Amino acid sequence: MNNVRTVSDTKRTFYSLHTRPINTIYRRVVEELMVEMHLLSVNVDFSYNPIYALGVVTSFDRFMQGYQPERDKESIFNALSQAVEQDPQRYRQEAQRLQNLAKSLPARDLIAWLSQTNHSVGDADLQAQLQAIANNPNFKYSRLFAIGLFSLLELADPELVKDEKQRTEALKTIAAGLKLSEEKLNKDLELYLSNIDKMAQALIVMADMVSADRKKREQRKQQSSTPVAPPTANE
Template identity: 75%
Template sequence: MNNVRTVSDTKRSFYSLHTRPINTIYRRVVEELMVEMHLLSVNADFSYNSIYALGVVTTFDRFMEGYQPEQDLTSIFNALCQSIEQDPQRYRQDAARLQALAQSLPVQELIAWMSQTTPLDQDADLQAQLQAIAQSSAPNANAESSHFKYSRLFAIGLFSLLELADSELVKDDQQRSEALKAITDGLNLSADKLSKDLELYRSNLDKMAQALIVMEDMLLAERKKRDQRQQQSKTPATPPSNNE
């Protein structure tokens, strides 16, 4: 008997947990992230790791920026995680731990650590996760013992670590490419695949920012029209002239 959850099951669970309507422009973001997390959660090769968690948190926070009402964000994020039977606090806590770590290290040390050339003692758990990823992704890895599934969200987690350590480095095409190449080589990942996923991520962030500007302009225009109508309704009608 096949008891694997379907996308429909996950969506049903999400909307039973977060019952308030989601603003139109953000609904697609939420549902695409939900489907992506669902497909990974039911993949036999997937196992949770803190870099993936950072990718999920970063994606949610960046794409949901400006959402109103802001107090709904916690409910939406919690429902996303709970709908795939995961603990949202674990995601947030692991992401916060990595964010603090990245901000405390010189970027070159972070790159050397993630590329497995210089072990560091700051986070033994992350060190073990990186080693497991490198071993699972190696060409001669035992498929039966492999428990790492590369994903776009994992790539975003790696990128976020670099961005937090040195925001200027990631803006420089050459430095960014060299850093990502060193990391992917050390972890036995495809540099080409990761670069394409990150290009799409950055492009979608730009599109989202543009869409929010357009939406804000439309709201302002509608507000002005509404104000004008209200002013016109308050202005008394001009009495007819005696000459008429």
Template identity: 75%
Template sequence: MNTVRTVSDTKRSFYSTHTRPINTIYRRVVEELMVEMHLLSVNADFSYNPIYALGVVTAFERFMQGYQPERDKDSIFKALCQAVGSDPARYRQDAERLGTFAKSLSPQELIQWLSGTSHVDGYGDLQEQIKALANNPNSKYSRLLAIGVFSLLELSNPELVKDEKQRVEALKEIATTLHLPEDKLNKDLELYRGNVEKMNQALIVMADMLAAERKKREKRAAEQNATVVAQSPDTPQDTASPGS
């Protein structure tokens, strides 16, 4: 009898793979993403697809901006995917392929491709996976899938997603095409966009704090250096002129 993997099992796997401490500010981001991916991975109605992969990669990169040390980010991402029994290389490759492809299309061309009414050589495998998603009435919707949908539009036309009317209309078309719950899609993306904005603001604040702290250190170092120079026995001293 197969035992369903628990959240604790996934966390244990993650921390045995990525053994370095995680920056406190980002630990919540990592653990929330880990739990979300875990719950999907053990759901019988969930199936991997390239839009979901793009959502995972985009969410990770957006919310891990500014992480230090930078070199640990790749290790954290790999551990996240492996902890839920997935291949991190596949996520990266599918996200990059789909993202690059979206950049070459207008939003309307993208929607036509997603619907299967147009075909492009070299991307048939991705299109088949998306077709399977759309044709499965029991397919599991997720916030990460919604982020993948938004990323497709953003890559296709960055200006479109800034215009509320155009964005809502495009999302409605995609929701209809892929049989996604439109209300949930819009609510999840509104929350996502708000969180991205908060993260961007937090990064600005952190950058300002680091710059201010660096200036303080430089000022202290300069003052200490000036004191050492002044107290050095080799420092020329003013002497009185003869007969003064």
């Protein structure tokens, strides 16, 4: 009988692959994503699919915006994927494939395709995977799958996802077609959008702190380099 990998095993693998320190504000993001991916990977009902892959890629890219040094982002993503025994290139390639598809479709066609009311959109492989999800009573839904669905809508029509009424209606249609819980889908995406706002605010605060610190250092440097006037003869 095989031993199921633990969260500690996954973290240990990650830090053996990416050995450079991770900036504090982003470490929590990386570790939370790592734990989420780990728990799914060891769940017997979980099966990898391109929409999940898009959710992973979108979540990582969105929350790692502004990371410095920029060159470390690829190493972190690769280590994250490999730590849960997945191929990072597969994630990237399948996410790109779905992104291209979403950008090429009107939102109504994308919604019809995702909700299984129009089978003529997309390629046969993706269509088969959507049907498998809809027909699987044990399909393991996840927050990352929800983010993948949201990303497709956002790419097809950015204005639609900004309009709460239209977004809710689209998600309701998709949830019904794929036999997902509409309540879970909306809750997860509300939390996702809230976290994006919080991260953006945190980055603004961090940028302000860095700027203020830089100004202080420059002022100290100027003060230390200002020549001191020699004493006058009367002193």
